[in-house]
Amino acid sequence: MIWSIAWRNIWRNKLRSIIMIVAITLGLLAGVFSTSFMQGLVDARIESATKTELGHLQIHAPHFLENNNIVYTIQNSGELVSQIESLDSVKAVGRRLIAEPFIMAAHGTGGGKLIGVEPEQEKRVTDIWEHIIAGTYLEHESRIPPVVIGEKLAKKLRLKVGSRINVQMVDRRGNLSLKGYRISGIYRTTNTSYDESTLFVKYEDLQAQLGMEKNTAHEIVLLLENGDEAPAVKPQAEKLAGNNVVETWKELSPEMSLLTDSMDQYMYIFILIILLALCFGIINTMLMAVLERVKEIGMLMAVGMNKRKVFLMIILETVLLTVTGGIFGILTGAGITKIFETTPINLSMFAEGLESLGYASEVYTSVQNESLVTIAILVVITGIVSAIYPARKALKLNPAEATRTE
Amino acid sequence: MKIIEIKNLYKTYEDNSVPVHAVNGVDLSIEEGEFTAIVGPSGSGKTTLLNIVGGLDNATEGSVFIDGVDISKLSSRKMTDFRMHKIGFVFQAYNLIPVLTAKENVEFVMHLQGEKKAKRDARASELLKAVGLGTMMDRRPSKLSGGQQQRVAVARALASKPKFVLADEPTANLDSKSTENLLDIMEQLNKEEKITFIFSTHDQRVVNKARRVVMLEDGKIKSDLNKNQG
Numbered sequence: 001m002i003w004s005i006a007w008r009n010i011w012r013n014k015l016r017s018i019i020m021i022v023a024i025t026l027g028l029l030a031g032v033f034s035t036s037f038m039q040g041l042v043d044a045r046i047e048s049a050t051k052t053e054l055g056h057l058q059i060h061a062p063h064f065l066e067n068n069n070i071v072y073t074i075q076n077s078g079e080l081v082s083q084i085e086s087l088d089s090v091k092a093v094g095r096r097l098i099a100e101p102f103i104m105a106a107h108g109t110g111g112g113k114l115i116g117v118e119p120e121q122e123k124r125v126t127d128i129w130e131h132i133i134a135g136t137y138l139e140h141e142s143r144i145p146p147v148v149i150g151e152k153l154a155k156k157l158r159l160k161v162g163s164r165i166n167v168q169m170v171d172r173r174g175n176l177s178l179k180g181y182r183i184s185g186i187y188r189t190t191n192t193s194y195d196e197s198t199l200f201v202k203y204e205d206l207q208a209q210l211g212m213e214k215n216t217a218h219e220i221v222l223l224l225e226n227g228d229e230a231p232a233v234k235p236q237a238e239k240l241a242g243n244n245v246v247e248t249w250k251e252l253s254p255e256m257s258l259l260t261d262s263m264d265q266y267m268y269i270f271i272l273i274i275l276l277a278l279c280f281g282i283i284n285t286m287l288m289a290v291l292e293r294v295k296e297i298g299m300l301m302a303v304g305m306n307k308r309k310v311f312l313m314i315i316l317e318t319v320l321l322t323v324t325g326g327i328f329g330i331l332t333g334a335g336i337t338k339i340f341e342t343t344p345i346n347l348s349m350f351a352e353g354l355e356s357l358g359y360a361s362e363v364y365t366s367v368q369n370e371s372l373v374t375i376a377i378l379v380v381i382t383g384i385v386s387a388i389y390p391a392r393k394a395l396k397l398n399p400a401e402a403t404r405t406e
Numbered sequence: 407m408k409i410i411e412i413k414n415l416y417k418t419y420e421d422n423s424v425p426v427h428a429v430n431g432v433d434l435s436i437e438e439g440e441f442t443a444i445v446g447p448s449g450s451g452k453t454t455l456l457n458i459v460g461g462l463d464n465a466t467e468g469s470v471f472i473d474g475v476d477i478s479k480l481s482s483r484k485m486t487d488f489r490m491h492k493i494g495f496v497f498q499a500y501n502l503i504p505v506l507t508a509k510e511n512v513e514f515v516m517h518l519q520g521e522k523k524a525k526r527d528a529r530a531s532e533l534l535k536a537v538g539l540g541t542m543m544d545r546r547p548s549k550l551s552g553g554q555q556q557r558v559a560v561a562r563a564l565a566s567k568p569k570f571v572l573a574d575e576p577t578a579n580l581d582s583k584s585t586e587n588l589l590d591i592m593e594q595l596n597k598e599e600k601i602t603f604i605f606s607t608h609d610q611r612v613v614n615k616a617r618r619v620v621m622l623e624d625g626k627i628k629s630d631l632n633k634n635q636g
Contacts, residue, residue, distance in 0.1 A: 001510070001513070001514065001517045004506075005503065005505060005506065008505035008506070009505055011505075012504065012505060295499065295501055296501060296503060296504070298501075299495075299497060299501035299503075300503075301486070302460070302462055302489065302495050302497075303489070303490065303495055303514070303515050303518070303562070303566075304486055304487065304489050304490020304491070304515060304518050304519075304566070305486075305518055306483060306486045306487070307482075307483075307486075309518070398462075398463075399462050400457040400460075400462035400463045403462075403497050403499075403501060403574075404453070404498070404574075
């Protein structure tokens with residue numbers, strides 16, 4: 001019966017309760033949508049970072065990452081790749097040679113990171129080939145070796161498919177080495193900094209230019225069935241890698257790691273700020289409800305309703321009011337989020353800025369059920385916390401005075 | 407059999423640092439089945455006396471025994487429980503729960519007592535029929551007249567099978583016809599069910615119906631007239 005009274009009491013002043021419910025609904029809708037939007041943005045960045053750039057795990061020779069010195073190589077890389085491919089959870093493995101050359105083109109010069117890949121293997125590990133917007137990947141056969149460059153670099157050096165560039169670098173023996181490449185394809189990812197600085201050539205072409213020993217590599221990239229398993233697969237890869245260093249994508253890219261780890265915290269801080277603001281509105285609403293019913297609460301106490309039950313009644317009333325708004329807010333927020341899980345939010349007007357930071361300009365929202373459950377729990381807690389002051393006010397009433405209040 | 411025994415009762419409070427003796431040495435006994443009106447001018451201490459007897463207020467001095475229990479010795483929690491089981495209240499302004507129907511209002515105290523739904527249902531129906539509201543059980547207070555609301559309040563006061571009913575100026579907000587109707591119902595319940603009623607009132611019609619009239623003045627009993635004894 002107390003539940004029933006609490007529920008019916010909410011609707012005694014319909015307008016006031018509806019205004020509060022709408023406020024809670026809008027607050028949570030905004031909270032759920034904003035957090036799922038931010039989560040979508042970060043998920044896309046991580047997806048791009050792992051699928052396009054880093055993979056889930058990488059192996060390097062000790063000291064290689066300190067300054068990308070080409071003398072630090074992984075020996076017997078072909079055998080190591082085969083062994084790692086046989087591990088459970090490993091989807092694909094590719095080996096790479098890496099150099100940092102000086103690039104010369106007809107209309108300018110530039111620097112960057114030249115990655116020598118085995119095209120068939122690399123296509124299984126990263127998805128650069130899916131981002132080709134002009135020409136082809138490295139399958140092109142010609143007298144001049146092919147190179148794939150990013151759109152940003154192509155624009156900067158005014159290059160197009162078929163253009164020729166000269167690539168100069170210091171080879172393994174310390175001699176200057178110059179080699180011509182022809183643009184076979186131009187790619188575009190959501191990270192323009194990456195596009196501007198990363199070029200792909202065939203493994204054997206770079207091996208020849210650098211004068212590397214056969215069967216060596218600077219980097220071995222692992223793609224897993226599930227990226228979350230990277231920390232679990234790492235020790236298995238380390239056993240096979242010998243002295244070489246195995247690192248997860250989070251270790252290789254600490255800023256990405258910070259982004260994912262702090263995303264949940266940002267989300268809850270954001271939701272808590274919204275709920276805190278709503279809390280004051282709920283307290284106000286419930287305080288008005290209690291002060292309007294002084295006589296009635298006095299009567300309830302007079303006829304034998306103990307303080308615990310009076311307290312419970314006010315708490316229930318507040319929680320039911322809050323939860324009603326909370327349910328609407330979470331459901332509408334989740335509903336709108338669902339729509340944008342398949343239909344991207346187009347932020348092309350901010351594309352330049354976003355892509356320079358590595359973020360996609362088309363964002364698919366992402367909401368996790370656990371987050372919605374957590375938000376629902378926070379809503380109930382907000383209701384309880386908001387009820388305490390009005391409920392204490394009710395408990396302080398003297399039934400003898402309250403029943404005679406005009 | 408005495409159900410209420412008031413001994414040397416005082417209630418003093420301060421009004422702008424001036425002590426006011428709202429109840430000033432009252433000794434009074436109420437027997438089971440009495441139909442008693444406590445009358446007196448405004449400020450004579452009627453409501454204060456009723457509040458102390460009902461356990462809603464504490465005495466400054468003296469004691470009130472209800473059914474042999476000194477209620478001044480009860481803790482706040484036990485007092486609430488005691489009120490629920492032993493005392494029925496009828497208020498001047500009805501004080502029904504507006505979101506509940508007439509029947510649910512009557513059931514409410516039984517719910518607090520932990521009675522089962524079927525039992526509550528049966529007794530609430532029986533009481534509402536007894537006060538002449540058998541056809542209006544599902545109406546909310548806003549759909550009832552003042553007289554009908556006060557009859558629901560009487561039914562509610564009786565729902566817990568209390569030892570006595572305290573009615574604080576129950577007819578103050580009612581017209582003549584509703585007052586007469588309500589008094590007839592209470593008199594009938596008193597005679598047939600032996601329910602003890604104690605009223606505080608200004609209303610001469612209530613005084614006329616009462617079989618015992620206790621007059622208070624300045625917190626003291628000025629007269630105590632028992633019509634049965636002449």
